[in-house]
Amino acid sequence: EAGVTQFPSHSVIEKGQTVTLRCDPISGHDNLYWYRRVMGKEIKFLLHFVKESKQDESGMPNNRFLAERTGGTYSTLKVQPAELEDSGVYFCASSQELGHQKQFFGPGTRLTVL
Amino acid sequence: AQSVSQHNHHVILSEAASLELGCNYSYGGTVNLFWYVQYPGQHLQLLLKYFSGDPLVKGIKGFEAEFIKSKFSFNLRKPSVQWSDTAEYFCAVNRGLTGGGNKLTFGTGTQLKVEL
Numbered sequence: 001e002a003g004v005t006q007f008p009s010h011s012v013i014e015k016g017q018t019v020t021l022r023c024d025p026i027s028g029h030d031n032l033y034w035y036r037r038v039m040g041k042e043i044k045f046l047l048h049f050v051k052e053s054k055q056d057e058s059g060m061p062n063n064r065f066l067a068e069r070t071g072g073t074y075s076t077l078k079v080q081p082a083e084l085e086d087s088g089v090y091f092c093a094s095s096q097e098l099g100h101q102k103q104f105f106g107p108g109t110r111l112t113v114l
Numbered sequence: 115a116q117s118v119s120q121h122n123h124h125v126i127l128s129e130a131a132s133l134e135l136g137c138n139y140s141y142g143g144t145v146n147l148f149w150y151v152q153y154p155g156q157h158l159q160l161l162l163k164y165f166s167g168d169p170l171v172k173g174i175k176g177f178e179a180e181f182i183k184s185k186f187s188f189n190l191r192k193p194s195v196q197w198s199d200t201a202e203y204f205c206a207v208n209r210g211l212t213g214g215g216n217k218l219t220f221g222t223g224t225q226l227k228v229e230l
Binding site: 044045059091 | 148150157159204216217218
């Protein structure tokens, strides 16, 4: 089966610009998660979708970040306007059910804000 | 809030040496525990997981981990490492359905380098 895919793999933008990251989960996975790893730090949870609904967005850093999952399939994470501290690797993961189900991770998008 | 500590940030071993990576978590309730690995240029993938039952769990590629509830620990072990085990290893925890959802809390990761 196809895995979780993310686009783009790398993005370099200037401070103040807008960037949109995309995640395509494994087909049939209702749960979709966004995580971020800032260089040298731990991977941190951003938010969790169940189908098209935001189940938990407690990890979103501020209102410059907007996540959507229209139709309950792919998801986008928009950063507007980007700041230097937004640089890092953004991971997406998906799982079929809650509870014991493992999360399958995508390759990540490396975002660099100059 | 729960947190996860991985005490070894960088580990260098020779092939055939034994490996133990430490992981401690802070949450006092029921937890699910995971070890993920990221090989160079690859996705994060699950090595093993513990939900309940036998506290000694076996994963892929000869890895195992032991859950010690009294010590809030879930250390990863492998008796004899190979050069191909060079990767970054992440311990992670979630509270599952009853404790607030599926979001994973990760440690900072341990970079393992195995030398020939």
